[in-house]
Amino acid sequence: MTRNLTLAAALMLTAAAPALAQDTTLKIGVLVTLSGPPAVLGEHARDGALLAVEELGMVGGLKTEVFVVDAEGKPDVAAQKARELVERDDVDFVVGPIFSNVLNAIAGPITEEAFLVSPNAGPSSFAGEGCNPNLFVVSYQNDQMPTVLAEQMNKDGVGSAFILAPNYQAGKDSLNGFKTVFKGDVASELYVPLGQLDYSAELAQIAAMQPEAVYAFLPGGMGVNFVKQYEQAGLKTIPLLTAFTVDETTLPAEQDAAVGMLSGTNWAPDLDNAANTAFVSSFEAAYGYVPALYAAGGYDAIKLIDSAVKATGGDLADKDALRSALMAADFTSVRGKFSFSANHFPVQDFYLAKAIKREDGKYATSIVETVFSNYADAYVDQCKM
Secondary structure (H helix, E strand, O other): OEEEEEEOOOOOOOOOOOHHHHHOEEEEEEEEOOOOOOHHHHHHHHHHHHHHHHHHOOHHHOEEEEEEEEOOOOHHHHHHHHHHHHHOOOOOEEEOOOOHHHHHHHHHHHHOOOEEEEOOOOOHHHOOOOOOOOEEEOOOOOOHHHHHHHHHHHHHOOOEEEEEEEOOHHHHHHHHHHHHHOOOEEEEEEEEOOOOOOOHHHHHHHHHHOOOEEEEEOOOHHHHHHHHHHHHOOOOOOOEEEEOOOOOOOHHHHHHHOOOOEEEEOOOOOOOOHHHHHHHHHHHHHHOOOOOHHHHHHHHHHHHHHHHHHHOOOOOOOHHHHHHHHHHOOOOEOOEOOEEOOOOOEEEEEEEEEEEEOOOOOEEEEEEEEEEEEEOOOOHHHOOO
């Protein structure tokens, strides 16, 4: 289902903008998963993007039309909707998706005619030899988050870890990233079906093996069930460190079961910079819930597009100029320092975060410390753009 959001210009363009922009409409597709158990992830990304559009009024100084489309978490469905956005709706940019298997399906149809800006999915297949000149990832490369937890385990002297993730591209990237940094023994490496909600068998294995720690990448409802069942199984004496498992999309359901758990991240609501403070305040006022990193990614994606279109004077036909302007990343990110590597993946800081219950009763993640600074992904040297 597609929802159109037209934001009419209330003010004339600045005098510096070229005349051609007066009659130009910028069209942006937002293609994220908005149905099924993982819908909350897409809702955060959508709401972050729409908040940025609302604040800007005219993205890039142009009249702006936004098409919000449900990818349904299905690569084949998402690919068809991607083609419709490009061929029927004639979009200039697409912001999306959430899942890496969906990105694999939509990148081709979109980047043949338009630019794709990912607010979340960052598969290794596009960071190295498969890098794409019309794809920009504002989030992270999938391998990076788990390295934060592996580094923390090394610091804590953890000798053995049980690791698990869903059996798809991002899950494989996640465990691969963890293993490249972790110095201890991997007691067990386990892949579960994407969307699995019952972890009784996996928890029984953990209880029997008694590893020194557990690393899990289980997004959305998968993470909610795993964390709750982990506590119910009496396993909290074994530290559980996660990526995309304990965050603002899952904490409203996990609540006290997750408080104190550590996660790896590139952003948290209390990251201390002026742009982030303003973003979180505006987001909570607009939507009534605490934003997750997916929301931050959606917000930054629109701000990146805005900066690029402004830099070209609103000339959407000049793809080379737009590409160069996107690469320049001349916008203020809610993460503070932000730039792109040659493969169009970001260089940024990564943090250890802890799940907390705020004074207002809401649950969130909170920065504990910086683990990696100016951290580029491991695949950039393989990109030959």
